[in-house]
Amino acid sequence: MARSRTIIIAGAGIGGLTAALALTQQGFRVVVLEAARELTAVGAGIQLSPNATRVLEALDVSPRLAPFAVAPSGVNVRAARSGRLVTHIGFDRKDAPYWSVHRGDLQRALLETAADNEDIVLRLGVSVADHAQHVHGVTVAATVTCRTVRIMTEESGIALVVADGLWSAVRGSLGHLIKPKSTRRMAWRATIPAAQVDPAWRKAAVTLWLGSNAHLVHYPVRGGDVINVVAIVEDAKGRDPKAGGSWSMPGDATVLQARFATWAPAARDLIAAAPGWQCWPLYDLPPLPTWGRGVATLLGDAAHATLPFLAQGGALAIEDAAELAVQLARHRDDLAGGMRAYEAARQPRTARAVREAARNGRIYHLPGPLGFARNRVMAGLGGERLKKRYDWLYDWRVSREQ
Numbered sequence: 227m228a229r230s231r232t233i234i235i236a237g238a239g240i241g242g243l244t245a246a247l248a249l250t251q252q253g254f255r256v257v258v259l260e261a262a263r264e265l266t267a268v269g270a271g272i273q274l275s276p277n278a279t280r281v282l283e284a285l286d287v288s289p290r291l292a293p294f295a296v297a298p299s300g301v302n303v304r305a306a307r308s309g310r311l312v313t314h315i316g317f318d319r320k321d322a323p324y325w326s327v328h329r330g331d332l333q334r335a336l337l338e339t340a341a342d343n344e345d346i347v348l349r350l351g352v353s354v355a356d357h358a359q360h361v362h363g364v365t366v367a368a369t370v371t372c373r374t375v376r377i378m379t380e381e382s383g384i385a386l387v388v389a390d391g392l393w394s395a396v397r398g399s400l401g402h403l404i405k406p407k408s409t410r411r412m413a414w415r416a417t418i419p420a421a422q423v424d425p426a427w428r429k430a431a432v433t434l435w436l437g438s439n440a441h442l443v444h445y446p447v448r449g450g451d452v453i454n455v456v457a458i459v460e461d462a463k464g465r466d467p468k469a470g471g472s473w474s475m476p477g478d479a480t481v482l483q484a485r486f487a488t489w490a491p492a493a494r495d496l497i498a499a500a501p502g503w504q505c506w507p508l509y510d511l512p513p514l515p516t517w518g519r520g521v522a523t524l525l526g527d528a529a530h531a532t533l534p535f536l537a538q539g540g541a542l543a544i545e546d547a548a549e550l551a552v553q554l555a556r557h558r559d560d561l562a563g564g565m566r567a568y569e570a571a572r573q574p575r576t577a578r579a580v581r582e583a584a585r586n587g588r589i590y591h592l593p594g595p596l597g598f599a600r601n602r603v604m605a606g607l608g609g610e611r612l613k614k615r616y617d618w619l620y621d622w623r624v625s626r627e628q
């Protein structure tokens with residue numbers, strides 16, 4: 227592989243794989259170094275709003291994903307205790323779909339598209355630890371684990387994209403020793419075969435139940451065969467505190483059922499139908515004053531992890547990837563300048579999304595009379611006006627098209 231065009235990406239998550247596709251589309255070659263020895267589908271469902279699906283379409287990922295995607299008509303907001311429909315916020319956008327998909331289907335579509343691209347090399351089981359910049363670009367230091375032996379290895383390229391997620395190990399080599407902060411909130415997630423739930427929940431729609439200090443979201447994925455359910459609660463009980471940040475830690479269903487005992491029967495029935503739950507404690511990443519240095523930069527959750535209350539973390543990583551590729555292509559002879567242009571384009575928007583997600587979290591969980599008042603206000607505003615509040619998010623386009 228010719229070194230002069232090769233960009234190294236640390237992390238093969240949604241952000242890293244999308245960046246690989248976007249950069250090769252601009253004529254770069256890419257080596258993706260991924261710590262996991264095998265890429266398994268962690269987590270369950272993910273909503274992909276038009277700002278993300280527009281990018282996936284441009285990168286030719288959509289044809290591989292479309293057969294497994296569901297296109298929800300919108301969000302049905304419901305009151306937790308009464309089950310009453312508060313409002314419906316439509317997703318109808320003309321030029322790009324709103325999709326709900328299984329993360330495994332998204333990951334497979336990205337990996338298959340990457341596998342067809344001879345300018346992308348994916349190395350699994352390679353954990354990036356550090357990097358050094360020099361006159362030719364960057365050299366990253368990584369460890370490869372072979373059975374029980376760990377071997378140090380190096381990889382060189384013209385630039386480095388750090389897409390290793392919320393708990394980024396490489397962020398430190400860019401001067402950020404900051405650690406994510408616990409929010410004391412817990413996301414519980416489950417998937418249920420669609421045949422086992424009330425037919426009302428099989429419809430192509432996202433349902434959002436708002437309750438006191440908790441909310442519940444569910445939508446169909448896998449072409450409608452499976453219902454993805456996420457319950458978010460303010461307290462971090464029910465999960466083994468020693469479990470770390472893995473998606474695959476089991477949660478105690480009885481704790482969750484007790485937490486939702488006063489909710490409408492339809493919500494409780496759905497929770498009871500789940501064959502098992504996994505728990506994920508939610509963390510905040512304080513805003514970073516800078517994302518990069520020289521020919522290295524952060525991307526996705528490593529740069530701006532966002533709480534899931536706007537369903538945008540993955541979408542923002544996808545946007546980052548598209549913008550980075552365009553800026554580096556514009557600055558082929560000054561990649562450091564391209565990195566700074568990418569950061570300048572992305573920082574205000576991602577910071578706004580992080581703020582809005584945190585705000586949604588507060589609003590979604592308003593207790594007692596405040597929650598009742600919130601539902602009245604939402605119903606009064608109506609779906610059409612609420613929909614317009616998302617225009618700034620969903621209408622995004624990469625710089626060249628703006």
Ligand SMILES: Cc1cc2nc3c(=O)[nH]c(=O)nc-3n(C[C@H](O)[C@H](O)[C@H](O)COP(=O)(O)OP(=O)(O)OC[C@H]3O[C@@H](n4cnc5c(N)ncnc54)[C@H](O)[C@@H]3O)c2cc1C
Pocket residue numbers: 236237238239240241242259260261262271272273274352353354355389390391392394395396413456506525526527528532534537538539540541542543
């Ligand atoms: C409950 C919940 C629901 C969500 N729902 C949505 C949603 O509906 N829509 C949406 O857009 N977003 C959603 N998100 C957010 C979304 O999941 C994340 O924002 C997204 O996965 C971030 O992608 P990423 O590629 O930046 O990081 P990750 O997906 O974390 O990928 C990082 C990759 O880097 C690898 N890695 C780590 N360290 C190293 C290293 N040292 N060297 C090499 N590789 C390394 C990891 O193994 C991993 O593969 C949700 C999040 C949660 C918690």
